[in-house]
Amino acid sequence: MAESSILMLKARxxxxxxxxxxxxxxxxxxFMDRETDEYKSANALYDFCVDKFANLLTLKLLKVYVCSSSNELVRSRSIYLLSETLTLFRSRSYEFSRVSLYEIKPxxxxxLTMQETREADIKSLRRVVSFVTYNVMMLDNSGWDELSECILELAINEPLKAFHIFxxxxxxxxxxxxxxxxxxLEEAEKVLLNPEEDRIEDWGLALQTIVKMGIQILDSEMKIDLIKNLLCVLVKSASELVEKGMEEFLLRGLEDLERFLSRDKNLHNYSTAQCNFVSVFMFKIRELGTHTNEAAKKINRLIKSDNNPAIKTSPSLIQQQPQEKQDSVLERGMAELAKSLTECEVDWMHTPEA
Incomplete structure (x- = not known):
């Protein structure tokens, strides 16, 4: 009891x-040696803050990040620590309060708009943005127009950062x-159609961006023509790589895509239409090369596998609509998508892999 009281005073x-x-x-x-007294004391205090003051701790870590521009190490550590902490919050189904969201969002x-952000920091930031956006969707009916505007600004000035966040x-x-x-999409297409040998990660990021856009659109009422256009860009970029003798480049991009889809599918519970979008892409590139065929089959198996029920999935605005409207939106999307498929495509999508 005495120790808890001391931690409470320190935390406050x-x-x-x-x-x-x-x-x-x-x-x-x-970030010190875990056997040191300094680490043990700091860890006990931090864990206490996580359990008792999650909203305040999140705000404070964001402030550390913003105010530590002169100390890159502290800045990187603070946002990394926050991203790991929010991953823990997600596993516990923790949600921010509405009041704290009003402070966290701006x-x-x-x-996000700070200049010269390290790539490692961007990867941490994107997970923070994901969790906060999830909370906004759950608790704040007014949405988050400022984030949408921010992504547009980033797409214009720092497209790679925009890809990460999106x-x-x-x-x-x-x-x-x-x-x-x-x-x-314009910026992602530029990267996909102009591959550079030493920028494979950028190419993979652009690939994930266009695939994720297709996944997002299929959960909305946007026109199916957009989906077809996205598939054309994806297939064209993959085909041109192989034609240039860069199949290994393509394979590395597909490996990154597989890792991304594995996490994203479990986290956000893809619909049948969304899974089929990915499967159609894999079908259309399967004959580009022997190794590409194997990579495509591997992703197809992943996308057809069951989601991990242990991971809490995020809601969508469609899921918050009446069930009849949900069904009509998804069924209409799949019906339109199916029109663009041949019988062999449908068979390949649904045939169990050995």
Whole structure:
């Protein structure tokens, strides 16, 4: 009891003060040798804050990130720690309060618009954005137009950062996507159709962006023509790589796509239409090469496998509509998509793999 009271006092002192330096010191100590007294003390305090003051801790870590531009190490550690903590929150089905979201949202936008962000920090930020967006969808009916506008700005000025943020988003409505869709797809297509040997990660990121756009659109009422256009871009980029003797480049991109889909599908519970979109893409590139065929089959098996029930899935705005409307939207989308498939495509999508 005495220890708990001491931790409570320390936690309140740490989080209530406007100064962020105290938390920055705790963050640094959490990256020390775990056998040291400094680490053990900091870890006990941090765990207490996670359990008792999740909203305040999130705000404070974001402030550490924003205010530590002169100390890149503290900045990177703070956002990495927050991304790991929010992953824990998701597994516990934790949700932010509405009041805290009003403060978190603009602060997170400030984080996204900071210049010269390290790639490791962007990867942490995108997971933070994903969880906060999930909470906004659950708790805030007014949505998050500022994030949509921010992604548009990033797509114009820092397209790779925009790709990162977009691909980890939970399901959002078409109004949110429409604001930046044209520009982000334009930038992703540029990267896909102009591959550079030393920029394989960028190419893979653009590939994931266009695939994720198809997945998002199939959960909305947007026209199926957009899906067909996305498939054309995806297939064209893959075909041109093989024609240039760059199949190995394509395979590395598909490996990254497989890892992305494995996590995203489990996290966001893809519909049948969304799974079939990915399967159609895999079908259309299966004959580009022997190794590509194997990679396509592997992704197809993944996309047809059952979701992991242990992972909490995110809601979509469609899921919040009456069941009859959900069914009509998805069935209409699949019916239109099916029209573009040959019988052999449908057979390949549904034939069990050995």
């Amino acid at each position: 002192d740490l989080l209530a003060t406007p100064n962020h330096e105290g938390l920055a010191i705790v963050v640094d100590k959490l 602060l997170l936008i400030s984080c 691909i980890d988003l939970p399901r959002v409505d078409e109004k949110f996507i429409y604001r930046f869709m044209e520009r982000i």
